[in-house]
Amino acid sequence: MVTHEKVIHLIAGGPKHLIPDSAFSNIGNIEWMGVDRGVSYLLEEGIIPHFAVGDFDSVTDEEWTEITLHIDEISRFRAEKDETDMELAMEWALKQNPTKIKIFGATGGRLDHFMANALMLSHYQKQNVLVKIEMLDLQNAISIYFPGRYQIQTDIQKKYISFIPLTTDVTGLTLTGFKYPLTNHRVPFGSSLCISNELLLETGTFLFENGILMMIRSND
Incomplete structure (x- = not known):
């Protein structure tokens, strides 16, 4: 279909x-x-x-x-x-x-x-x-994600990827295929930990268990 x-x-x-x-x-x-x-x-x-x-x-x-x-x-x-x-x-x-x-x-x-x-x-x-x-x-593309597993593609026009918690606690964040990977990490509201990451491969995966994430893809 x-x-x-x-x-x-x-x-x-x-x-x-x-x-x-x-x-x-x-x-x-x-x-x-x-x-x-x-x-x-x-x-x-x-x-x-x-x-x-x-x-x-x-x-x-x-x-x-x-x-x-x-x-x-x-x-x-x-x-x-x-x-x-x-x-x-x-x-x-x-x-x-x-x-x-x-x-x-x-x-x-x-x-x-x-x-x-x-x-x-x-x-x-x-x-x-x-x-x-x-x-x-x-310069930017902004989108919102809720708990789950997601795959994203490389975008040469917006190579920088930031994840910003919109709740007091985002837990279980795992980043695979990124320059700065994470495994089952807790990211508190207001943290700058997940700013300006990049994909190493054509595709990358992120997943998390609780909270709300804003993803911002940017260029300089």
């Missing part, structure tokens, strides 16, 4: 120079979603998003006119709301039954926005284990 990936590229309004060209690449079965100013980024690239969401407090009157002219499905909310624009976007994206969600434009700029977006990944990944969720920019 052949299964087809359904990928959503979610473009937020962070600094555009940090968004890689791959965010706007029309290769594969991709649907685009714009979040606040990210909608204008898509229109600048000649892409009409399937959906637009946000309070749009960061766009000009001219940009808002362009948005309403080209996009049929828009959800505009008041700036004073309980959910962030990104949370509203993720709720919509997950209702489309994707296999992958790639988030762009969610890093850089304000640190509070970045931290909220990065930690938000844990919430949505836990509730949707069959959907691979990543946050990407020119």
Whole structure:
């Protein structure tokens, strides 16, 4: 049985120079979603998003006119709301039954926005284990993992791999095929032990027993 990936590229309004060209690449079965100013980024690239969401407090009157002219499905909310624009976007994206969600434009700029977006990944990944969720920019790829065994491939563009505990205790961490291997190790919250590792082979394996890990793959 052949299964087809359904990928959503979610473009937020962070600094555009940090968004890689791959965010706007029309290769594969991709649907685009714009979040606040990210909608204008898509229109600048000649892409009409399937959906637009946000309070749009960061766009000009001219940009808002362009948005309403080209996009049929828009959800505009008041700036004073309980959910962030990104949370509203993720709720919509997950209702489309994707296999992958790639988030762009969610890093850089304000640190509070970045931290909220990065930690938000844990919430949505836990509730949707069959959907691979990543946050990407020119230099980094961020993803969340829960206890289990995982295999990862070498990425020559992002060779550095860091594992950051998101809970008070990650236990049983084992890294195989890495420059700095570990065996059944306990990594406390706030530890810098697992920063800037590298794969020695084409593939590597990591596994752990308890906790939540954020993996960040980066280049210089």
